[in-house]
Amino acid sequence: MFNFFRKESPDYPEFWNAYEAKFQEELPAFVSQTTFVVLDTETTGFDYKNDRILSIGAVKVRSNELDVSQTFEHYLQQERFNPESVKIHGILKEEKTESLTEEEAIRKFLKYIGNAVLVAHHAVFDIKMINSALKRRGLPKLKNPVLDTGYLYRKTLLNSNLIDREKNYSLDEIAEAFIIDVKDRHTAIGDAFITAIAFLKILGKIDKKKEMKLKELLKL
Amino acid sequence: MKNTIAARIADFLKNFPPFDLLQQEQLYTLASEVKVVYVEKGRSIFKAGEEQHQYFYVVNKGAVSVLKPQNDIFETIDKCDEGDIFGLRPLFAKENYLLETLAVEESILYGIPIDIFKPIAENHPRVREFLLQSFASNTRNPYASGDKGKLLTSTPPVVAAQNLFELQPAPITRKVITISPATTVQKAAQKMKSRMVGSLVVVEDNIPVGIVTDENFRDLVANGMALEAVPVSEIMSSPVICYSKGITISQAQLTMMKHGIDHICITEDGTPNSEVIGILSAHNIMLSEGNNPSILMKAIQRSNSTNELKKIRNKITLLLRGYLESNIPLNLISKIIFELNDASIKRIVERCIKKMPAPPPAEFAWLSLGSQGRKEQLLQTDQDNAIIFDDVAPEHHAATKAYFLELAKKVNKRLSIIGYEYCPVNTMAKNEQWCKSLSEWKEQVALWITNAGNDELLLSSIFFDFDISYGNVKLSNALSDHIFELTRNNKRFTSALAAVTLRNPPPLGFFRQFVVEHDGENKDTFDIKKRAITPLTDAGRLLILSHEVKNLSNTSERFDKLTQLEPSNRELYLACSFASKALLKFRTKQGIKERNNGRFIKLEELSKEEKMKLKRCFRSLKEVQDLVKIRFEISGYHV
Incomplete structure (x- = not known):
């Protein structure tokens, strides 16, 4: 009999195995019991292959609460520098904030998220950037379920002839609609926090009675 | 880290x-x-x-x-x-x-x-x-x-003891400005002006010996006395009426009436022999009396921040609750609350214009649509609004539109802060589809009415239920005249309106049970808006339009007018007018109780009497729907 676990993960580092092991636990049945990690990344650009993550910010949200002590805020040492994107995120190459290597950041991030449901605004981009970083280390893709606040926000709007259902709402537009302060916009942690508040408000609209099953939310 | x-x-x-x-x-x-x-x-x-x-x-x-x-x-x-x-x-x-x-x-x-x-x-x-x-x-x-x-x-x-306002402690101003008896009248007046107060307490060793108010100055001038040299001790009111700090509003009011004064001095032990700790004026009592519409109106017009307005809005809700509790006729309540809502909107638009870098580049009208437009908005519900601006030269059009969109963005945001939630289908002036020049609007509604499907056709009906909250009424009149021309004798339009009126059947089931919601988050509740208020509103609008009556947007007023236009249906229309008021009152009471928009009613919480009353309303609704069905030749609902 062959051991197919061993075959699956031949010689992945210990931190990856620990991360993978967390998925043996089942996710909670209800949205109100689920831990969500709301995240945002700042990057040198939009090219999944050549651009790099500059910083990762994330907060944990569970049953309408967010612990400030449980936030994730790390800057990455840069191998690549794109002067164009400095205008947006304000992170300079020589910035003296404490920074981690990509590998350290990935390790910490995997430990932080565990098997939580990930939430991001236009999540595809952030997840792909992280997956690219994983790939560079020879690791598989993230295993967590992912929710996109841009998509969920559209689900809160009523159907009407006047609403463009395909419209992509920017984080700024959603923050405006929900009247959320946009201080610290364009820092990873600031955007993650704004996204988290927006996410809570969206859940408030689509799960009014606190009875929604997690499966239903993931299928929306 | x-x-x-x-x-x-x-x-x-x-x-x-x-x-x-x-x-x-x-x-x-x-x-x-x-x-x-x-x-x-x-x-x-x-x-x-x-x-x-x-x-x-x-x-x-x-x-x-x-x-x-x-x-x-x-x-x-x-x-x-x-x-x-x-x-x-x-x-x-x-x-x-x-x-x-x-x-x-x-x-x-x-x-x-x-x-x-x-x-x-x-x-x-x-x-x-x-x-x-x-x-x-x-x-x-x-x-x-x-x-x-x-x-x-x-x-x-x-x-x-919110209901017993008079027994609450009187609002004491602790910031007391004092002067000595020897101060000259002119100095005293200057002090009052610079500190912006209406009275000064004259003290000797912190013990009050007199009070100087605006009135004393008037007497002084009227008597032709010289201004500079006179010390305040010559003109002050003395002795001072003193009380201790526990004084209630009614006690204060009685004391003021008895002595014919407007100010009471609050001292440590309530006698004129101890230190001054505050002052109480008739004006402040009046201001604290929040449940008075004329004072609220004044407060709205003077408000200088959105937060201030939000606090006033809370008082309006208290006022509304008091009215409902004391069973004041609903059309009276509606009118008062409408005026206060209207003033709040006006004030916000006014303040937002001042916040813009330049005055408006053209005449415009801010329209409130939906329930506020029909003067039926008692609870704070979603905001629906639009802007019409006057036509400008083509080369200025883009800039003008941008200006009004920016203005609308500010106004919409502030309305949302004071409690009118954003419209879920985005019917708001900050949406460029709802912020147009007069000729753009005319084109748009013509398109809606002549080319589009039924749903778009119905959007134009919004312009029969609007109220102009700010700006130039000529613009909104021009637009509604235009729509009126387009829809006159337009069979397609009236039958679409009629079909919608019949979209929700009377909410009583086969065994005269209430029809409740079967699924969704409001399962087993009764949706009073969708099942009763909206169909009745739709019926009123359709019938009044078929008589080509303009500028009458309130549902019960529309039915009242119909009793004159069609004396043969007088009984039915009277019942409908009554039903529209009763349903609105129902919803408002529910909303105040549940602190929401009052839309979903839990049947098990209704008393027998309330259920009977609701059923009577539904019977009127059913009858008027039958009338619509026959008159506009609709056989059931079809789109």
């Missing part, structure tokens, strides 16, 4: 007591352990009898009511908004909560961990004292909002 969120929370906290007393590092340490809590409107944070939380709370956004359970009835004893703290019991006593807290708006709270905060408070006497005061009084004195955060040693706890 740096925690940006903690730094941001510390930035917020440092503006409010007692956190303003802490050092920066202390505050940052505390902030990095804060729990951010999101609470939906209508949800409780903790209930009476519930075990202690490990946190007490600061309101970051929104508003929270503190309620005291008393014989199964909850009395609101305090309302906390931005920066206010509540839930302090765990800091002082090891027992379960006695009070109950409820989010009256969607709120974000900061939970401050007690195990970390307690040692800080214990080493900081002023912080401790502040918290003790806040806790002991259960509530801040609502009159002393200017003193919020100061360490009041003598705040009388306001026992909730």
